[in-house]
Amino acid sequence: MDTRLLGSFLTVLRVGGITAAAAELGFVQSTVTAHIQALERQVGTPLLDRRPGGVSPTRAGALLAEHARQILDLEKRMLTELTAAATEPAGPIRLWAPESVCAYWLAPVLPEVRAKLPDVSLSLFPSDTRTALTALADRRADLALILEPSPSPPDVDLVDLGAQPLSLVAAAATGLPRHRPLTPAELASAGVLLLEEGCSYSDELAALVTSSDPTTTPPRFGGIETAKRCAEAGLGVALLPAVAVAGELADGRLAELRPPGGLSRQHLWLAEPAAGWRSPAVRAVHGILTAALPRTP
Numbered sequence: 001m002d003t004r005l006l007g008s009f010l011t012v013l014r015v016g017g018i019t020a021a022a023a024e025l026g027f028v029q030s031t032v033t034a035h036i037q038a039l040e041r042q043v044g045t046p047l048l049d050r051r052p053g054g055v056s057p058t059r060a061g062a063l064l065a066e067h068a069r070q071i072l073d074l075e076k077r078m079l080t081e082l083t084a085a086a087t088e089p090a091g092p093i094r095l096w097a098p099e100s101v102c103a104y105w106l107a108p109v110l111p112e113v114r115a116k117l118p119d120v121s122l123s124l125f126p127s128d129t130r131t132a133l134t135a136l137a138d139r140r141a142d143l144a145l146i147l148e149p150s151p152s153p154p155d156v157d158l159v160d161l162g163a164q165p166l167s168l169v170a171a172a173a174t175g176l177p178r179h180r181p182l183t184p185a186e187l188a189s190a191g192v193l194l195l196e197e198g199c200s201y202s203d204e205l206a207a208l209v210t211s212s213d214p215t216t217t218p219p220r221f222g223g224i225e226t227a228k229r230c231a232e233a234g235l236g237v238a239l240l241p242a243v244a245v246a247g248e249l250a251d252g253r254l255a256e257l258r259p260p261g262g263l264s265r266q267h268l269w270l271a272e273p274a275a276g277w278r279s280p281a282v283r284a285v286h287g288i289l290t291a292a293l294p295r296t297p
Helices: 003-015 020-024 027-041 057-079 099-106 109-114 129-139 184-190 200-212 224-232 241-250 279-292
Strands: 048-051 054-057 091-098 120-127 141-149 156-163 167-170 237-240 255-256 267-273
Touching: 003 020, 003 027, 003 054, 003 057, 020 027, 020 200, 027 057, 054 057, 054 129, 091 099, 091 129, 091 279, 099 120, 099 224, 099 237, 109 120, 109 279, 120 279, 129 141, 129 267, 141 200, 141 255, 141 279, 167 224, 167 241, 184 200, 224 237, 224 241, 224 255, 237 241, 241 255, 267 279
Parallel strands: 091 120, 091 141
Antiparallel strands: 048 054, 141 267, 156 267, 167 237, 167 255
């Protein structure tokens, strides 16, 4: 069975449609349609239920998808093991992680990765937790770092790298009290600067504020740098990783406030698929990250 057909089939299932799959794979739509039809001829039964809103797998399609992932994983292992340097870490590694982790935790570690693993090409993909875990499941990511209190995703192995402190910050000239925790009502009145949906600590802060004032809809400001600069300009308060605002706090450009109670303690987790073969490169990068990234009890 042509593994290219299996790759097209899994992409169609993931994105929910043939047109979107063709765009992602760089094919014309007719090519992906031909791939699906070829698979259906081989197995002798329909693999997709086609509806106006997209496609979903038939019972046979769901079974094929399960085996297809194993076949593609085995193909990846076979090709790597057949290379002359199969026992040495080499090749591309795709690491998905939040923006703050990429910028503030991973950037200092990358020189060590390059020095110790010169034949490994490590690419970073900024993402939220949901997107990173989906990428792991779809074999588009080899490793992921996620910021969550206590995640329990299926079919994923996790290493707890420890608690990662957050800071509630506002403009240096803020009139908000600093000697006590702010109330959700005070946050709602001051305005909170939220990150993109899917960021666990930002979503938790949003829920806390809206529980105090159901009429408020805090705006989303996307990334950490935007929220940080808007807080510095006096547009509201932001809950951000402490490492991302340490310089601004030290320079007096931001003021640190005490957050209300009830917010979860965030941990940094290193995630990888629980099943499937791990290449020497994946094992080596996993080891460096586990040893090098900061751990806080």
